[in-house]
Amino acid sequence: MPSSPAVDDYLKTIYHHTEWQAERITPSQLAAELRLAPSSVTEMVQKLAAQGLVTHRPYGPISLTPAGEHRAASVIRRHRLIETWLVREFGYAWDEVHDEAEVLEHALSDRLLEGIDELLGRPRFDPHGDAIPDAAGEVHREPFVLLSDAAPGHSGRVLRVSDRDPELLRAVEAAGVAVGAQATVTDAVRLRIEGAEVTLPAAAAGAVWLSL
Structure with missing residues (x-):
């Protein structure tokens, strides 16, 4: 299937769904993520399956094939490098970059992207802690636990903060929590960082990941 923003968005969403949890995405979840009618999603998934990019049985979850995963990783790489x-390089805050990257990921040439990667020192993670696939589509992640699943007393580095909600990102930053910070869990919304206890919004329990 020729490259297109619509196809790339489907593959990227399927890929992203299983990065930080094991359950595969269902057609209804995919429709909700993309804000499309279920009938439109069903039609596109059938096309993706015919092209060997996904595997799917009626009413069952959707998985990327090796070819689909490689293509999705390429788009994810572009988005996260941007x-x-x-x-x-431009002083954007971490809650401001997602929408810009959504536009630019379809516009930059491979040559320019390689130059950006080299300029940045070939980073392994984006500002939110998501892994940046390398040019071969490979990623490297540490074992992790979602804050809501972490036991009181668990200590680890903040590996990732979901970029889904810009307002939540701003609240997490205002509380003094940053990717890479060493934290100890008090409960699902409270962390101790550098000796100080910080309280996060309730939504952060499902949006912050720590190292094991």
């Missing part, structure tokens, strides 16, 4: 570039 986000990192905007933060480091």
Whole structure:
């Protein structure tokens, strides 16, 4: 199937769904994520399956094939390198970069993207802690636990903060929590960082990941 923003968005959403949890995405979840009618999603998934990019049985979850995963990783790589570039080189805040990257990921040439990667020192993670696939589509992640699943007393580094909600990102940053910070869990919304206890919004329990 020729490259297109619509196809790339489908593959990227399927890929992203299982990065930080094991359950595969269902057609209804995919429709909700993309804000499309279920009938439209069903039709596109059938096309993706015919092209060997996904596997899917009626009413069952959707998985990427090796070819689909490689293509999705390429788009994810573009998106996350652009986000990192905007933060480091242009002073964007981490809650401002997602929409810009959504536009630019379809516009930059491979040559320019390679130049950005080299300029940034070939980073492994974007500003939110998501892994940046390398040019071969490979990623490297540490074992992790979602904050809501972490036991009181668990200590680890903040690996990732979901970029789904810009307002939540701003609240997490205002509380003094950053990717890479060493934290100890008090409960699902409270962390101790550098000796100080910080309280996060309730939604952060499902949006912050720590190292094991």
